[in-house]
Amino acid sequence: MxxxxxxxxxxxxxxELGRFGDFLFFSNDEYVMTAGEHVVYSIEIDEEQIIEASQLFYHEDAEKLEALVSELAEELEIDEDDAEALIEESKSIYDIESNVEAEDMAEASWNIQLYTARAAKALGFRGVEVEDEQGSAFMIAMQGNENELVKQ
Incomplete structure (x- = not known):
């Protein structure tokens, strides 16, 4: 794809120093989220290397995600069921009681997306399909794979 x-x-x-570590956001179509000049890249990736966020905890190795769930639960001071729901996107930070102040909700939701991507990577996937304000998006691990980026 x-x-x-x-x-x-x-x-x-x-x-791995940016907000989303070694993950870049991709979409099915070119989109621009920046003002001014920009560069568009494409990659070809096998769909088998991507898992949907909603399927993470149905994977046969889902027990590998326990540490991530515990880490997020501790960070947000929530129970592990809610942390799992946040990672798989069945709930959002706006749906639960946590230690996140109202003005920090957007930033917290971005941080949770990184947990979702890390979960996919822990299960052996290169990326994860998530939902954002543009619809479906794909967080793909790219460190060491910069040569796959084709400038458009």
Whole structure:
């Protein structure tokens, strides 16, 4: 499948230092979320390398996600059922009681998306399909795979 990523600048190297670690967001179609100049990249990726967020805890190795669930539950001061629901996107941070202040909800929801991507990676997938304000999006681990990015 072909996916697209839009960047405000040319990508030379991917590391784990940004908000989403080594994951980049992709979509089925080109989209622009930045003002001014931008660069569009595409990749070809096998659909078998991507899992839907809603399927994470149905995977045969779902027990590998217990540490991530516990980590998120502790971070947000919530129970593990809610942490699991956040990771699989059956609930959002706006749906539960947590230690997140109202003005920090958007940032917390982005942090949760990273947990979702980390869960996919823990299960051996390269990426995860998530839902965001644009609809379906794909978080794909790209560190060491920069050569797969094709500038459009």
């Amino acid at each position: 072909q996916l697209f990523h839009t960047s405000p600048s040319e990508i030379k190297e991917i590391n």
